[in-house]
Amino acid sequence: MHPDWSELAQQIKSWGLELGFGQVGICDTDLQAEEPRLQAWLDAGFHGEMEWMASHGMKRARPAELVPGTLRVISVRMDYLPEDAAFASNLADPDSAYISRYALGRDYHKLIRSRLKQLGEKIQSYVGPYGFRPFVDSAPVLERPLAAKAGLGWQGKHSLLLNRDAGSLFFLGELFVDLPLPVDTQANDSCGNCVACITICPTQAIVAPYTVDARRCVSYLTIELQSDIPEPLRPLLGNRIYGCDDCQLVCPVNQAADVSAEADFQRRPVWLNKTLIELWQWTEDEFLRFTEGSAIRRIGYERWLRNIAVALGNAPFSQKTVDALQQRSGSVSDLVQRHLDWALVQHRAKQQKLQWQQQNLLTRQTERLVRVIQKGLPDHA
Incomplete structure (x- = not known):
């Protein structure tokens, strides 16, 4: 039946x-x-x-x-x-x-x-x-x-x-x-x-x-x-x-x-x-320990670092980030190194842009100060 x-x-x-x-x-x-x-x-x-x-x-x-x-x-x-x-x-x-x-x-x-x-x-x-x-x-x-x-x-x-x-x-x-x-x-x-x-x-x-x-x-x-x-x-x-x-x-x-x-x-x-820097500084043993039973472990430690290197490259410029990247340079796989190098290039460009902006701001402030001083001087000065 x-x-x-x-x-x-x-x-x-x-x-x-x-x-x-x-x-x-x-x-x-x-x-x-x-x-x-x-x-x-x-x-x-x-x-x-x-x-x-x-x-x-x-x-x-x-x-x-x-x-x-x-x-x-x-x-x-x-x-x-x-x-x-x-x-x-x-x-x-x-x-x-x-x-x-x-x-x-x-x-x-x-x-x-x-x-x-x-x-x-x-x-x-x-x-x-x-x-x-x-x-x-x-x-x-x-x-x-x-x-x-x-x-x-x-x-x-x-x-x-x-x-x-x-x-x-x-x-x-x-x-x-x-x-x-x-x-x-x-x-x-x-x-x-x-x-x-x-x-x-x-x-x-x-x-x-x-x-x-x-x-x-x-x-x-x-x-x-x-x-x-x-x-x-x-x-x-x-x-x-x-x-x-x-x-x-x-x-x-x-x-x-x-x-x-x-x-x-x-x-x-x-x-x-x-933070990205915290995870970037994990050792492989720490990665395996903290991702035990997690879907994240499937990408492995190398691609984990590859991904974080890219994210660090996208982060705002800071010397702390640059130092963290440089500390691992030369001690990672070729795959990670290529992304690490890219991240450092991004930060150099951001640093240069920041320096230019600061210099430009200083120049404008100086010019403004000169105009104020000149405006306040006597006619015969």
Whole structure:
């Protein structure tokens, strides 16, 4: 006797909420409509150095090829907005280090995958042995189109998933199953005429609505890119050393974002009020210790220093910053050294400009003083 699939679908959603997910939806595996868009994006080279985006061909859009027998995808979201909603306040301080909000707590991959596995096991207790497999950024999966099909939201013009009640500050995960569950209704695009995300992007990486050139995206440049950050883009990174939230911060839908109750996603104390110089001076052992269990560790110590060198180059001139850069010169990898040298060039230029401005100010003050003195002298002087 077959289970009541509709009843099971409702039970799955209830279990999902109990496990800490903000929402659970179900969809089929048909992503044919996404294949031309995916191919065009790859053909344009927008994936940059992320060769894994192209290496699986169209399998990314074909869940049943990735996991044979898959009939449905259970898509989940888990909110990560902290109780401290002022997490982005240091973006305006060029001497502080800005880290994308999602990375300030525990690495979400293992946590969500564990919860998905538990969800799969709960389903198994209901239907008996069946095929299931959880994914969290761990395989070629088009998670956003799947989540949209499952009714979790719509893809915004910045390509992230948006939800009317939760904004975009959440993680996604998927559970592939071989069960003929009823599917949910896909959400409609609700961005309207808004282009706030396109306008705010510091590197203009959103080259068209719904299309991101990853090669220009700050998140790609600071996390995925393994080689040199292109020089023309370095000044645009500002103090962002790991990821970027600008398109989410400006999005009006995020005014309704849910606060996360997940303790692991709250900001770790180590990231509170950290200056660029403090982080630049970390040893590799300190980097590994302080980033244990964090998504930040995935970029490694070398790219960590590369990113901070760029941010230091973008900071206002100070002798303290120059000294900190020079103290590490010659003791870092070639990759870091190239960015360190660039940062020093920026500070020399800023110092010269500052000196010129000070000299110009002194000259104007002197000229003004001379005019005052001359005006006050007797006619026969």
